[in-house]
Amino acid sequence: MSFLDELGQYLGSANNREQIVDTLAEHCYLALLPLVLGIVLAIAIGWLGRAWPRARGVILVLANLVYTIPSLALFVVIPSLIGTKMLDSINVVVALTLYTAALLVRPVLDALDAVPPAVIASATAMGYRPARRFLTVELPLAVPVLAAGVRVASVSNISLVSVGALIGVGGLGVLFTDGFQREYFSPIVVGIVLTLLLALVVDLLLVLLRRLLTPWDRTPAPVKTEVAA
Amino acid sequence: MIGEIVDWFTSSANWQGADGVPTRVLQHLGYVLLALVLASVIAVPIGLYVGHTGRGGVLLVGSGNVIRALPTLGLVTFLFLLFTDSDVAAIIGLVVLAIPPILAGTYAGLQAVDRAVVDAAEGMGMRGGQRLWQIEVPIALPLVLGGVRNAVLQLVATAAVAAYVGLGGLGRYLLDGLAILDYGEVAAGAILTALLAIVLDIVLATIQRALVPRGVRLAEAGTKKEVEA
Numbered sequence: 001m002s003f004l005d006e007l008g009q010y011l012g013s014a015n016n017r018e019q020i021v022d023t024l025a026e027h028c029y030l031a032l033l034p035l036v037l038g039i040v041l042a043i044a045i046g047w048l049g050r051a052w053p054r055a056r057g058v059i060l061v062l063a064n065l066v067y068t069i070p071s072l073a074l075f076v077v078i079p080s081l082i083g084t085k086m087l088d089s090i091n092v093v094v095a096l097t098l099y100t101a102a103l104l105v106r107p108v109l110d111a112l113d114a115v116p117p118a119v120i121a122s123a124t125a126m127g128y129r130p131a132r133r134f135l136t137v138e139l140p141l142a143v144p145v146l147a148a149g150v151r152v153a154s155v156s157n158i159s160l161v162s163v164g165a166l167i168g169v170g171g172l173g174v175l176f177t178d179g180f181q182r183e184y185f186s187p188i189v190v191g192i193v194l195t196l197l198l199a200l201v202v203d204l205l206l207v208l209l210r211r212l213l214t215p216w217d218r219t220p221a222p223v224k225t226e227v228a229a
Numbered sequence: 230m231i232g233e234i235v236d237w238f239t240s241s242a243n244w245q246g247a248d249g250v251p252t253r254v255l256q257h258l259g260y261v262l263l264a265l266v267l268a269s270v271i272a273v274p275i276g277l278y279v280g281h282t283g284r285g286g287v288l289l290v291g292s293g294n295v296i297r298a299l300p301t302l303g304l305v306t307f308l309f310l311l312f313t314d315s316d317v318a319a320i321i322g323l324v325v326l327a328i329p330p331i332l333a334g335t336y337a338g339l340q341a342v343d344r345a346v347v348d349a350a351e352g353m354g355m356r357g358g359q360r361l362w363q364i365e366v367p368i369a370l371p372l373v374l375g376g377v378r379n380a381v382l383q384l385v386a387t388a389a390v391a392a393y394v395g396l397g398g399l400g401r402y403l404l405d406g407l408a409i410l411d412y413g414e415v416a417a418g419a420i421l422t423a424l425l426a427i428v429l430d431i432v433l434a435t436i437q438r439a440l441v442p443r444g445v446r447l448a449e450a451g452t453k454k455e456v457e458a
Contacts, residue, residue: 072419163301
């Protein structure tokens, strides 16, 4: 039987199709919720690093350390660290949130550093208090640098979720363990293709989101030259 | 929890034989080094060629991103069904995943070389090969090594995941411990895997710093002083 026949048979079963849709939905949840939480966490840590420059060194070393921990090692110790059950999806969410935040802390700090001091001074002079200035002036200006980091984190999350299948919660990763146990190529290939497609679609959405969030970057070129002149 | 970990580490049975800590650490290290050498042999020449000639850069970055999104567990289980041998499947999977970071580092390193320096070398009558080996490669080395560091982190993590298809190494403690719900063993495995990653990263970071050519280091110190002054 050729692989295509096997694949046709696999996809022909309503049960399998249902499993694919379910695991895909779970995969989206397990990859994207930590992405959002990780961004928020990284911004909070970045704000801390700006407000308290002496903490910066420690923050960057810690972020580097977290990012160094191998995925499976982090996944298996999270339950005993935060007291959850082994099969709880929270474990994967917490682990990936940590990775996302660790990856984004440096870009957040770099991006905030790159905000021109004159802009911050103008906002202060206009009567912006620090919290509002941070959220409505500094953060939006940091988006372009931050966006690049978020795209890397999203691809990395989407590919890492499947490792969670080894601790019982893994979105599309369940198709890999399933295919391995039944010595069956179709679920594995379907899982790989869907993971790649999901990463691609989310990446395109992020590019779109970045364009929406930074309308000033789309200013037509002639206007820019006028300003320069 | 802490007690279980201490018990595990202090039990002499866990330090001897085929399943002992020294054997497992060396196995893990062996997979990582073998895959690193194979991946470097493939990725460094391609990165040098693309970076030196400037041809195929877009293709290189694009294909690197696709491989980055590839789920490690999916790749390893797929290769295992294909080759029905856990060592062969795991090593091929490790090599595939280690290539993009090395390729990206090599390419980025050559791209970052100041054009004026390359022009000066050309003006002094250096040929393409001389320019590449005597000018571009030494200046690019720190970034190339940065790519190698990323690859090693990826390899330590993936080798642990590959224990799922029967590979030895530290991943055995994680998965075998999970299978019999021995959390002391799981936590010990996680600690050892994370430690291995951190130690390798520190070693490579030290080599990376030592490899910066003296001229480049002096030039950097010079610009820093100027900025400060």
